[in-house]
Amino acid sequence: MQVTTDWTTLDEGLSAYVATPAESRGTVLVAAEIFGVSGHVRDMCDSLARRGYTAAAPDFYWRAGPRLEFGYDDEGRAEAMEHMRGLSRENVLADLEAARALAGDAVPAIVGFSLGGHIALLAATAAPYVLAVDFYGGWTIDGGVPLAEPEPPLADAASIAAYGTPVMILAGADDHLIGDDEWNRIGQRLTNYGVSHERVRFAGVKHGFMCKDRPEWDEAVAHDAWERVVAALRKRLG
Template identity: 45%
Template sequence: MTDQTSGRWLELGTPGGIEAYVHGPVGEVRGAVVVCPELYGVNAYVRGICAELAGLGYVALAPDFYWRSRRRTELGYSAEEREEGLTLMRALDRDELVADAAEALDSAVAWADDHGVAFVGTSMGGHIAVRAATELRFDLAAVFYPGWLLNSGFPLVGPVPPLETAGRIAANGVYLLGFCGELDHILPPEEWQEAERKLTEAEVGHELVTYPGARHGFAADRPADHDAAATADAWRRVHAALAERL
């Protein structure tokens, strides 16, 4: 691939279509990771994840899933910016998301240097990674507090939530590694337990981890939500899974 050691925006696939922020490693490529952002877009937090993954030897690309409404969205965490993000998220369409994920996967495969590809996602991005796993073949989905796995309500989910077709994840050979906080208000314990049941029933290779006392967004750089111990443990597990599966 073109030298991306400093990270920059690139067009993926179709001219005039989706772009991604891409950060490549300095030395040997160990695989590629599609980083799916939460509702705040490809902001400094997401670009930091890309830089850290590149430092470990992976080509990291963060797609701009909002591109049809607004390009290169980068939001902070104020109440007003959260509302902006929610408005943009409500405009997302499930089938368009899958098409965008497919373009990102094609680019990731091309840049992976014959290694594997993973999707990593937080919150909304975790949902996108799981949805992608029901439709596309790749090696690992590592998801932090993914929403709407078993319930609908947004166009990005569509009429059938992703874990209602968990068998497709198994058929696509995607291993699912998931993280949730005990106090998550979006993904409550009973839903996380039902997700575990659905994955086991569908024979999806997986591990779901719950962190006592942690909230939704525990891995983000928002002081009110951040849990340093949970974040460190989750990323340790992600790095180990990337090394094993890519």
């Protein structure tokens, strides 16, 4: 399918990388890792567009500088962590609200990776989405970063249930951010508040398995996980 890509201004200094198919089935917001709207995130947007979805990845770091992108080495990670700690719930939710305008009157989906997985669940506490997908998002139930203040997203699972947003969570069983106890408590929290959800945990797989630029990349598992997401989008967006 023919796809058009470009950076689009959404509001004031906020822009988003947008991949648009010739005919769109619906809109999917894509929330990036701590490394910014990287090549990996742009590839995910392009993949969604080839499947028929308008995909938009907002630049949440724009207040610190336009289109900041960091490497996966130690230096890049340290810079990315510093900028991630500068994100606030208020600003991220404002950026998501601006990005939702790309869907017009329709309700979008949201897919997030790592930090973006956290953001996807946060988004689902504040507005309806046809689907919220969390790829190995950290700090979602216990907090630990400024973005999780005053409380982490799943502390407000009741709001996710009230908006009726179904949640999909995909993670590796060897993920250093999400241990067995946390994984189980996440499931219990979603169940207890009546959130429709699907959780998939891949044996022997580490954090970051979707990103081919990271040593943790697992091609077979990444393909499996992505097909699950696409199937869920087909069910809800067509």
